[in-house]
Amino acid sequence: MFLSQREREKKRGEKMKRFQGKVAIVTASTQGIGFGIAQRLGLEGASVVISSRKQKNVDEAVEKLRTQGIEVIGVVCHVSNPQQRKNLIDKTVQKYGHIDVVVSNAAANPSVDNILDTQESVLDKLWDINVKTSILLLQSASPYLHKGSSVVFISSIGAYQPQASMGMYGVTKTALLGLTKALATEMAPNTRVNCVAPGFVPTHFADFITRNEDVRKSIEERTLLKRLGTTEDMAAATAFLASDDASYITGETVVVAGGIPSRL
Template identity: 70%
Template sequence: MEKSKIGRRFEGKVAIVTASTQGIGFSIAQRLALEGASVVISSRKQKYGKIDVIVSNAAVNPSVDAILDSHESTLDKLWEVNVKTSILLLQDASPHLTKGSSIVFISSIAAYQPPSSMSMYGVTKTALLGLTKALATEMAPHTRVNCVAPGTIPTRFARFITDNDIIRNTIEEKTPLKRLGTAEDMAAATAFLASDEASYITGETIVVAGGMSSRL
């Protein structure tokens, strides 16, 4: 999106975006910065004295094994990075959150129907949906907590899927909008939930997948 078409919804605000050196995280950090935010990229110390927005985006998928074939070390890594790290980050950050602050978790459409090649990854992303609901209640009324569930996005993280022309074409055909999403699409949805325009939204997950979803 052109800079001239972007508003300034985060002027004077401080945002933390984890795993933001590439892909979806980078696009989110860039979008928030273009809208005026001071963005802390994956830092535990530099906090500008306050925190208005936290986007928890870090995730791994170290194995394509079935859940019952997964090594314990793999299960531990998936849970540690995809779920536990988000909780620890908020424990550290919560004393610095401002009134009216916003948390956005980045989950995945895999949370609703974990694919066979990413089963445990999908399960950890399902956990983020529950974490969103639980923390929305726990952190109300001063902090909102929401979630974005991206569809298939052609980033380095998903290249084992999107670099395969047959798989990519199949996904595009099954998607009502007939294309894969972009990191910028995810950034736009995240920026909306983090902004004051979503001030009466908490505990919700927005699926950004071109209409490809198993939800009613």
Template identity: 75%
Template sequence: MSKIGRRFEGKVAIVTASTQGIGFAIAQRLGLEGASIVISSRKQQNVDEAVEKLRAQGVQNVIGVVCHVSNAQQRKNLIEKTVEKYGKVDVVVSNAAANPSTESIINTKDSVLDKLWEINVKASILLLRVHSTINPTEISRLLAQDAAPHMPKGSAVVLVASIAGYHPPASMAMYGVTKTALLGLTKALASEMAPDIRVNCIAPGFVPTHFASFITGNVELRKELEAQTLLNRLGTTEDMGAAVAFLASDDASYITGETLVVAGGMPSRL
């Protein structure tokens, strides 16, 4: 890891799905830069192990909370435990994702479609649920109960999408579509939460993690993916952590509503 600064001294950051892979690397980077970290995952053992690992790496201000992002009570508990411990939330990184199917979109089961939407898109919205001042009839449904009410002016939200959001591959088409939705959600939330809270997004390329092992673990497919990059390599979890840290920091104080593609030059857009 390259030399890093201390841009998050006095800040509090929540990172969902952060006990391994990209989520863990994001939590690690923010923590090494001085943030108090709240990690979360679905299993207590994974949370406990990740907390100990971060502490061993020099991140002392860290707690872990079990949270399945599609569970309303667990989301609420995640925010409550954070505020109880640290008094506020400065950074929210919505990293949780699921990809339970390699079926074509047309052949994807209803239950799988629901799961993809719940975890990959809807959870990011509910985690940041705030009062609506645009449509008064929706206020009762959108009562402030999660992260946004505890985020002071200057806070930042970072969503984690994917290069697949620009070009959904056949083997993970519906997953890609949910990530496309996050690109639009970033724009919409940035407008809604401005000017006090910035909302941005990263779109990682293919990164060798447990989540992506069915792709990156295939030697031939990995070579094909590397050839599609301009840098002739796949990304690392540290690459993604660095990108999120930039967008969440004051170095990006004039950036909101944007998606940063972190994919080594893989084709995404003009």
């Protein structure tokens, strides 16, 4: 059957709307990788629920997304706060009635100390925010996830070889790889659970690494593609795993690090 150019363009547009009619929660999503993911899902048709700790950041991010035609609401949520986690889920369900995608992106790295020099309070914070709150958030969200839903954890290349200055952070990100496997089994067959392990991306979160020109060049040299990653790179991988294009993929981690060695 012959299609006119307009019809072909319409079909291409429909194909790119992989999340039309779907609802996606992205935590820590007012800047950096989280914002990039929310933007990508929204541009592909999702109704997006974004969150972060500060109302000002939430309001500014919502405005940016709405100017791009994205259906979005913003909720203040410090993921370690039980009431704010509950409010994030409640506001989403009140507005949209269900949840199709959860992207767990919130993370902290409050210390560059060696693991054996790290204070217990810091160890607790790293574990709570980087691992435990991901579980607690899904405990609240899971009743509203239906057949065909998807969860994506955001881990790190550091999960495979934790660096000395980010040792415990890397260990918590390694835990997300195991959590992905365990929850993929537990939540099957209705919900798929996957993980993205970003390489080095020059965001505010990673600024203490990438702002140093010598360190930046060293990372680029270790990377087969000779560049740092972008938030768009991470968003593209996350959108793929969350979409029906990955409907036969669960329990897997996709390393998006430009070829930095991670595993065989």
